[in-house]
Amino acid sequence: MITPSTSRKLLLTLLGWSVALVIAFPVIWMVLTSLKSETEAISRVPHLFTHVSLNNYVAVQEQAKYLRFAWNSVVVSFGSTLLALLLGIPAAYAMAFMPTRRTRGTLLWMLSTKMMPSVGVLVPVYLLFRDTGLLDTRTGLLLVDALGILPVVIWMLYTFFKEVPREVLEAGRMDGAGPLREVYNLLLPLSMPGIVSTSLLAVILTWNEAFWSLTLTTSRAAPLTAFIASFSSPEGLFYAKLSAASTMAIAPILVLGWASQKQLVRGLTFGAVK
């Protein structure tokens, strides 16, 4: 016999799966398209399973050096995340535990920089990179990406740090801990789930960043976003190959997200219930 609570659970499960399917559908469709021929991919009547083939992956691999792009993506996204954490942790610590009357305004100002369209500063940044020799270098892209995610990192860390009881840090201070030890031995371990989820989000954001990576790199430092952009064509069919390239580009970050979903959820709900 189905009790009301069982049917409620069932309904919620069904609803959960439906929402998950809707969210995941574009990715699933992309993977399916990557296994079709170009003509099938553009067909007006969509087919779910046709002649499944890995030919598009072979063609993509032959046309572009996937590993070089992937390595650049790894270096830039993890490097910029690390740099953003190095700058963001002290900033968030200061704002959370030693606020001034301007802290709130500063936080809002930092966030407001994300509201400006990137193209607005394209020419000055490009000229700066040209004159400092940073065009088409991983270091240059890493710097820009780190600065791009810094407001988000600081905001997230600030929120997580605010959840750490001030008394714990004060007790440490009473025992003679300086600010460095306070952060390293007390704050970081206590807010580790928050830091991990901030890092994961930062990696995902920088992995997906396209504007600067397409503008500031050409070949040596080009990451996977540039790799995807090379498989679109105004004349000729390309949907299947583009889907294969996109699948290859998102695969690493998808695996990372899948493997770390527990930490991500724990981090994002950190402090939600006291």
Add this chain to the structure above:
Amino acid sequence: MSKRLDQAFLGLIASVFCGSLAMQAQTTLTIATVNNEDMVVMQRLSAEFERQHPDIKLDWVVLEENILRQKTTTDAATHGGQYDVVTIGPLEAPIWGRRGWLLPLEGRLAPAYGIDDLLKPIRDAASDRGHLYALPFYAESSLTYYRKDLFVAAGLQMPAQPTYQDILRFAKALHDPAKGTYGVCLRGKPGWGENMAFISTMANTFGGRWFDEAWKPQLDSPEWHNALSTYIDLLQKYGPPGSSSNGFNESLTLFENGRCGMWIDATVAAGTLSNPKQSLVANTVGFAPAPEAITPRGAQWLWFWGLGVPSATRHPEAAAAFVQWATSREYIRLIADRYGWAAVPPGTRRSTYEQPQYLASAPFAGLVYRSILAADPLKPTLKPVPYTGIQCIVLPAFPTIGNQVGQVIAAVLVGNIAVDEGLHKAQAATERVVKRMGVER
């Protein structure tokens, strides 16, 4: 033993030193290009150029057209020097050349290159004030594709030079949605390189123009009204459903799957449609010139992809050597030897159209040749105009204008607004853009 070790060590040092010297002596050219089939083949064959020039290494940056345009424009405008060779079209070559962003190439060409062998309309479209700023890699005009079997079944005959009245009549006779065949397929997807490429040629041949001699927009003129009304009639009455989302690729798929009685589009589709491996209508496709209305001026478009050398390059000599090689008669011969004559980049050289093997392998070649020669980017319209260019006028503001007008026309096509209302909106949008961006090259 120790002496041998010393010798080995010295040998190692010497080889590393020589190796590093050799590496220093090698020039790396960064080439920005699009992902079209002809460019992919060029990339594949670039090892041949490297073999002939062991001191030059090629590094390829392949990008989607709009991204490529944004990146190369930023780099050229700021003299960034990231690219040694850029793939550009008739919109960029003259504008960038005039602004000093590209090196003039005519003085850098070897006598054997045969500059006079390049087709004149293409050379004109790649030049500004007598200087050649891009070497054409491939070029195209537009054609009318039609189904010979459907024409025979309907008792129709395609004239040597169709008019838009003919096309309307044929479309009506061929339209049979119950059997999955639509009278005519045309570009409807909004964009300066999509629906506006086709509609501009229609406006030209109906006697219209984008601007008068004083740069006043002319989109609310009777000529544009006639052109747009015909276009809307064709697609709304005899076109496939959802035409407003059909660009080149979608229309190509429709036609090669036997869904269109006719299709007016780029000559580059002729090879695909004639290939039985790709097209279900390979044996029944017919070719005719692009239709005309009241004037042949500007009835068929002209486009090329060419290779230019940015003035900020650090390797002008090596870059010039590469662009010459990739657009030379020898390169065309190399493609023919490797992939057959049907695969050579079309539309650039007279000598290609003098090859009996090419004419035999591409039955549409003569028509393409005549279409390109008939297209005159310097005199694109019946009435005088202050601009050059047929379907895309050579003006930095044109992509903005073309995109906005393209959106309005797509709204007319889906029935949201009437033709005249659409043209008034298009006129107002063009006036706004001209006021904001100016008409200077």
